[in-house]
Amino acid sequence: LAFSPQVGVDYYLWALQIAGVGTLLSGINLTTTILKLRARGMGYARMPIFCWTALASNLLIIAAFPILTATFAMLLLDRYLGFHFFTNELGGNAMMYVNLIWAWGHPEVYILILPAFGVFSEVIATFSGKPVFGYRSMAIATMAICVLSFMVWLHHFFTMGASADVNGFFGVMTMVIAVPTGVKVFNWLFTLYGGTVRFSVPMLWSLGFMVTFVIGGMTGVLLAIPPVDFVVHNSLFLVAHFHNVIIGGVLFGAFAGYNHWFPKAFGFTLHEGWGKAAFWCWIVGFYLAFMPLYLLGLMGATRRMQHYADTGWQPLMVVALAGAVVILAGIACTVAQLVASIRTRDRRRDPTGDPWDGRTLEWSVASPPPAWNFATPPVVRGRDAFWTVKNGREPEVVDASFAATGAAAAPTSEPEPGAVTVPPPSAVGVVIAFFAVGFGFGMVWHIGWMAVAGGLGIVATVLRLSWMRREDIA
Incomplete structure (x- = not known):
């Protein structure tokens, strides 16, 4: 309080506290939805991989966000009522605040990336024309990441002064968590292998992710070695790593999902040309902007600099600036893609509801989907239910609105009328x-x-x- 007596910090604390409680409630809501409201016959071994990653992400929210809530509550007590949880006097411990923040903060990274992993699994399987390779290992790896993410937080401050044993344990666990992530990468590669790959915009984002994220993952394993971390801690090397995995993972996943599910949400496809231009600007700009930061970090450049006096850094700084400009062009292309798509939406209409030859149930209904989703509740009897039905194999879904043969989901008969429960509008x-x-x-x-x-x-x-x-x- 002595160093920040104004209300700025209080705004920050109460805003995050309220938002954190809302996030926790959302996590409980979505976890309950996945566990209790699956389609009939959709056991855990038949859920789409995206549902697995969403489940893991929301379980992490339920487990991690109470830590953040408790931490902010203690800090607010310090500021409002003179408690001393995180002060340097009267028994307080400032490093406990750092520990608690990162005990939430590193699971938060996986809260962000796990849904993106699910997006990539769905996109790669769809645009390869194959089921995702190693479904069970994908699900197990997802839940392993969920558990292991709570055992690595101290790698954010190896320089705190903990013992070699403590640093060694968290360093090893940080390397171990790379194993299930590597399993996912190999499964995606094997899904691509032998498939009929279509290089549409969602697939391009997925391929760009695989290359970029592997580089970021390898530098993350490097940072897991405590002696290496002592050298590059708080340097631009760390900045490059973080952006490597968050932009290359979370943001690329958001773009892949945006291009993949946009036709389902709005009933018309996005402009393919502008989408590819956006991808190439982003991928080129990203490597120009962030790869030089690895070198600058090894050269001693720290993060959060107001200015730098070492002129030897300037060439790489200029390259990074050029990359940022190319990324800006990619953002402009993304906006242009949306504008061009809206202007030409009449000829981009998707009458089938299934422009990508999708594999999962959402592609079996019209685009945009009706408020009730399915006219009759589907009964799932296997994975990739809709794709199997379309391709004339043994029916995996029993639903009066599905056809057993043909590329489109033409109704075989009028569905039996029945009551469909729809959540009411609410303020x-x-x-x-x-x-x-x-x-x-x-x-x-x-x-x-x-x-x-x-x-x-x-x-x-x-x-x-x-x-x-x-x-x-x-």
Whole structure:
């Protein structure tokens, strides 16, 4: 408090605290949805890989975000009531704050990347025309990453002064977590092998990810060696590694998923030319912008510099700047892709609901999908259910709206009418957000009545929601 007496830090704390609670509730919601609301016959061994990675990510949210919530609560007690959890006097320990933040922070990295892994699994299988190789090992590797991600956080501060045994343990565990990740990479490669690969935009992003992420992963294993970390800690080498895995993994995954599922969400495909231009600008710009940072880090350049006096760094800095400009061109191409697609959407309409010859159930309905998703609940009898039905193999899905042969999902008969439960429209989320803003603002500025009113409003809204039993029947 002595070093940051103003309300800026309080804004940061309450904003993240409220957002963290919302994230935790979302994680509980999605985990429950995956566990309880799967299609009939869809056991765990029949879930799409994306569902596995989403499940693992949300389990991590449930396990990790309470750490963040407790950490911020203790820091707020330090600032508001004079507690000494993280101070340097009266028994406090500032390094405990760092430990707690990274005990949440490293699982958070996997919360980001695991859904992207699921996107790549679906895209690579679809555009290779093959089932994903090693389904069971993919699922096991996903859950192994989920567990191991809680055993590596101390590699963020090997220089803290812990014993060699402690650093050695966390260094080894950081190397171990690369094993299930490597299993995934090899499975993707074997999925590509022997397949009929279509180099559409989602597939290009997936291939770019595989190369980029492997480089980032190898530098991550290098950073897991404590003596190496002592040399490059807080240098641009670390910045390059982080961007290598987050941009090359999470952002490329977002672009792959955006191009893959956009036709399903909006009913028309995206412009392929602009999409490929965006990909190549991004991939070229990325390597120009971030590969030089590895060299600069080894040359001693630290991160968060206001300026640098070593003129020997300038050539590589200029190359990195040029890469950033090319990335900017990639962003412009992405915007142009969306604009061009909207302007020509009439001729890009997707009447089939399945422009990519998809493998999973969402491609069996119209694009955009109806509010009720499926006219009759499907019964799943294997993996890649929709693709198997389309290709005339032994039916894996029993649904009156599916055909057993042919490329399209033409209905074989009129589905039996039945009640479909659809979640009703509700303003509860907006109301809770309104009260949360009031509560946070009141706590930041010590406005007691506003904080109390906001808190009571949140509680009242949640209680009201708990007794709501409305449902629409379509």
